[in-house]
Amino acid sequence: xxxxxxxxxxxxxxxxxxxxxxxxxxKSATIKPELIQDGTKKEWCSVCGMKIEEYYKxxxxxKIHNHKNKQYCSMRCLAVDMQEYDIKLDDVMVVDVxxxxxxxxxxxxxxxxxxVKGTMSKVSKLAFSSKEAAEDFNIEHGxxxxxxATALKMAKESLVGDIEMVEAKKTKQVYPMGKNIxxxxxxxxxxxxxxxxxxxxxxxxxxxxxxxxxxxxxxxALSLYLWEVKRFGDNKNLDVIKxxxxxxxxxxxxxxxxxxxWAAQIFYGDKRYSFDGxxxxxxxxxxxxxxxxxxxxxxxxxxxxxxxxxAFFVLGSDVYGPMGDELIPFKSQNEANSFSLxxxxxxxxxxxxxxxxxxxKLDE
Amino acid sequence: xxxxxxFYIIEYAINSLLAQKYKTIFMVIILSSLIFLxxxxxxxxxxxxxxxxxxxDSLPQxxxxxxxxxxxxxxxIEAIDEILNINGVEGAVARxxxxxxFENAGVNFTLMGIDEYEEGYKESLKKVAKELDFxxxxxxxxxxxxxxxxxxYYKEYFNFIKPNGELKKVEIGGVFSADSLLESNDVIVMSxxxxxxxxxxxxxxxxxxxxxxANADEISTVAAKIKLKYPSFRVITNNDxxxxxxxxxxxxxxxxxxxxxxxxxxxxxxxxxxxSGLSSEQKRxxxxxxxxxxxxxxxxxxxxxxxxxxxxxxxxxxxxFAFAFVYTFNAPLISNIFSGYSKLKTTFDLAFxxxxxxxxxxxxxxxxxxxxxxxxPSWKSATLDVDEVIR
Numbered sequence: 001x002x003x004x005x006x007x008x009x010x011x012x013x014x015x016x017x018x019x020x021x022x023x024x025x026x027k028s029a030t031i032k033p034e035l036i037q038d039g040t041k042k043e044w045c046s047v048c049g050m051k052i053e054e055y056y057k058x059x060x061x062x063k064i065h066n067h068k069n070k071q072y073c074s075m076r077c078l079a080v081d082m083q084e085y086d087i088k089l090d091d092v093m094v095v096d097v098x099x100x101x102x103x104x105x106x107x108x109x110x111x112x113x114x115x116v117k118g119t120m121s122k123v124s125k126l127a128f129s130s131k132e133a134a135e136d137f138n139i140e141h142g143x144x145x146x147x148x149a150t151a152l153k154m155a156k157e158s159l160v161g162d163i164e165m166v167e168a169k170k171t172k173q174v175y176p177m178g179k180n181i182x183x184x185x186x187x188x189x190x191x192x193x194x195x196x197x198x199x200x201x202x203x204x205x206x207x208x209x210x211x212x213x214x215x216x217x218x219x220x221a222l223s224l225y226l227w228e229v230k231r232f233g234d235n236k237n238l239d240v241i242k243x244x245x246x247x248x249x250x251x252x253x254x255x256x257x258x259x260x261x262w263a264a265q266i267f268y269g270d271k272r273y274s275f276d277g278x279x280x281x282x283x284x285x286x287x288x289x290x291x292x293x294x295x296x297x298x299x300x301x302x303x304x305x306x307x308x309x310x311a312f313f314v315l316g317s318d319v320y321g322p323m324g325d326e327l328i329p330f331k332s333q334n335e336a337n338s339f340s341l342x343x344x345x346x347x348x349x350x351x352x353x354x355x356x357x358x359x360x361k362l363d364e
Numbered sequence: 365x366x367x368x369x370x371f372y373i374i375e376y377a378i379n380s381l382l383a384q385k386y387k388t389i390f391m392v393i394i395l396s397s398l399i400f401l402x403x404x405x406x407x408x409x410x411x412x413x414x415x416x417x418x419x420x421d422s423l424p425q426x427x428x429x430x431x432x433x434x435x436x437x438x439x440x441i442e443a444i445d446e447i448l449n450i451n452g453v454e455g456a457v458a459r460x461x462x463x464x465x466f467e468n469a470g471v472n473f474t475l476m477g478i479d480e481y482e483e484g485y486k487e488s489l490k491k492v493a494k495e496l497d498f499x500x501x502x503x504x505x506x507x508x509x510x511x512x513x514x515x516x517y518y519k520e521y522f523n524f525i526k527p528n529g530e531l532k533k534v535e536i537g538g539v540f541s542a543d544s545l546l547e548s549n550d551v552i553v554m555s556x557x558x559x560x561x562x563x564x565x566x567x568x569x570x571x572x573x574x575x576x577x578a579n580a581d582e583i584s585t586v587a588a589k590i591k592l593k594y595p596s597f598r599v600i601t602n603n604d605x606x607x608x609x610x611x612x613x614x615x616x617x618x619x620x621x622x623x624x625x626x627x628x629x630x631x632x633x634x635x636x637x638x639x640s641g642l643s644s645e646q647k648r649x650x651x652x653x654x655x656x657x658x659x660x661x662x663x664x665x666x667x668x669x670x671x672x673x674x675x676x677x678x679x680x681x682x683x684x685f686a687f688a689f690v691y692t693f694n695a696p697l698i699s700n701i702f703s704g705y706s707k708l709k710t711t712f713d714l715a716f717x718x719x720x721x722x723x724x725x726x727x728x729x730x731x732x733x734x735x736x737x738x739x740x741p742s743w744k745s746a747t748l749d750v751d752e753v754i755r
Contacts, residue, residue: 168449180481
């Protein structure tokens with residue numbers, strides 16, 4: 001009798017302990033992961049290049065062209081690949097969180113939006129083979145239970161936002177770091193175009209020691225830089241507008257070099273005019289519309305040069321340029337909107353939408 | 365106009381100074397030591413201000429710290445991902461740094477960890493990153509640190525004591541000098557992994573996060589957004605830091621000001637004493653000069669030359685001694701007013717700053733006042749009737 005009580009106490013203690021340890025849930029594999037791609041590239045996701053073992057519990061796999069196996073770090077990468085290849089839903093497999101084996105995705109139960117962080121996505125999508133297991137997980141970590149089709153639909157819908165979320169980290173941190181590693185370590189030339197997928201490139205760098213010994217994080221940064229930047233020629237235009245010390249704004253007569261944050265330029269053939277703000281540039285542009293070769297403005301956030309015709313302009317904000325109220329240029333709609341919210345902007349306009357009346361209003 | 369310099373009067377003035385040898389020497393000593401004290405204080409203040417400005421300019425734009433139980437605590441580097449998503453942020457770097465107390469010498473070292481590939485947050489550290497050997501545990505030390513370590517016979521390596529009591533041997537890979545000594549003198553730079561080992565810090569943790577903002581106008585907006593996302597974090601902008609550094613400096617300047625006022629006051633008392641009246645002997649001298657046919661302006665000129673020679677000589681002697689005292693001997697005693705008596709900071713040299721304004725200020729505080737203190741009483745007695753003076 002006493003023994004049984006003790007057993008129950010111990011058992012419940014064990015249960016509560018396991019519940020506590022469940023709170024720090026890990027997405028990486030705790031047993032030997034099933035990696036189904038061919039060759040040495042199998043360790044990495046074929047879309048984003050991340051190590052599958054580390055994100056094993058969100059991993060998906062699929063067949064393309066009916067035979068070639070591909071494995072992804074997450075449903076997000078599967079959704080990306082679906083845009084490129086015709087992948088049948090019957091061919092998609094997913095890792096069961098409990099058994100850590102690949103199961104048929106269509107029969108799986110997904111827990112979405114739980115407190116586990118998503119892999120390359122704002123929302124995590126974890127799969128379970130049995131409904132009970134999914135419900136247990138749901139009680140502990142929140143979220144809701146859906147089927148594969150719904151989860152995939154969610155992944156596709158949030159794709160644009162998810163890509164944007166990762167993009168900032170990539171451009172601001174990963175690419176510069178990858179470039180540093182490439183310039184410092186990669187003595188051998190790497191023919192990027194001979195690889196079909198990023199994981200092939202990554203396994204080649206890793207196994208052939210093209211760039212010496214690298215840690216996983218460094219390898220990933222290098223591969224991403226090579227695959228997503230260098231492959232397209234690294235032609236990102238990241239210059240600032242250059243103004244000589246004697247250039248005056250033709251509209252207001254002020255020296256432009258004193259206000260590099262606001263510099264804008266119009267090119268007519270070889271001739272160029274510099275302005276200390278977009279407002280003055282537009283005034284000049286409305287007077288001399290013929291023969292404009294290009295127009296450059298300074299992106300408010302990054303301070304890099306961008307084409308005026310592709311920029312978005314915020315009007316009526318509480319940020320003033322050297323000539324008072326300004327049209328403040330941004331390279332993306334998203335940034336312009338966020339600036340407009342922060343600084344009480346009244347309107348966000350594209351280049352073609354700027355009118356003489358709007359300019360006049362700014363000066364009032 | 366006979367505005368030419370009358371050399372006979374100058375000759376007379378020199379002879380008169382030499383005739384009252386002891387009095388002249390006494391005046392020169394008093395004046396030059398006052399000027400010496402004043403100018404060395406100004407020089408120290410200037411060079412510390414210069415160091416401060418250099419340090420302030422190299423400060424990061426935004427520092428994000430984790431606060432736990434009201435104290436600074438290690439920060440999770442995952443926050444970087446969120447921070448990078450804020451518009452206007454150019455980059456964010458996790459810093460690993462801290463202090464290490466070296467008991468033998470009673471000194472605190474500042475330990476900084478850097479990454480081989482990540483973009484550095486400071487120009488001076490970028491240079492160091494090129495020299496540092498990341499493949500083994502090695503470090504690059506500031507000049508002050510090298511001297512302290514050398515005294516303890518650590519010439520090639522140093523043993524750090526880890527929090528668990530074990531030793532961590534780190535080779536000295538080189539010595540670096542940055543723009544400002546205040547900043548670099550007590551600094552040790554090593555790889556982030558080595559430093560994490562010494563501080564017993566987890567891989568995904570850092571001391572703080574430094575955020576770069578491309579457009580300086582946006583710093584406050586970005587800081588506000590970080591604060592909104594992580595209410596428990598402490599977000600410090602470079603402006604906040606500037607203010608608090610300035611406060612400390614201003615407090616020290618207050619001490620300086622009190623010393624300044626005292627020395628100026630002493631000077632004025634001496635001047636007042638001189639100006640309040642002439643001895644009867646001096647009055648008689650003026651009377652005799654008048655009687656033998658000197659005009660009033662000749663007498664005043666003679667007095668002017670006398671005072672000018674004394675004060676210019678004292679001024680030059682005072683400032684030259686001050687220059688030597690401050691910049692070659694590093695201002696013993698007086699510099700403690702600013703840097704404090706604390707032994708924890710490794711010593712540093714005062715940077716040479718030549719500031720015309722300061723020299724002009726000292727000049728105008730001393731020379732014209734002394735000259736007027738000589739001339740005014742002479743003019744008073746010179747304009748009196750001769751027989752009244754001589755009688």
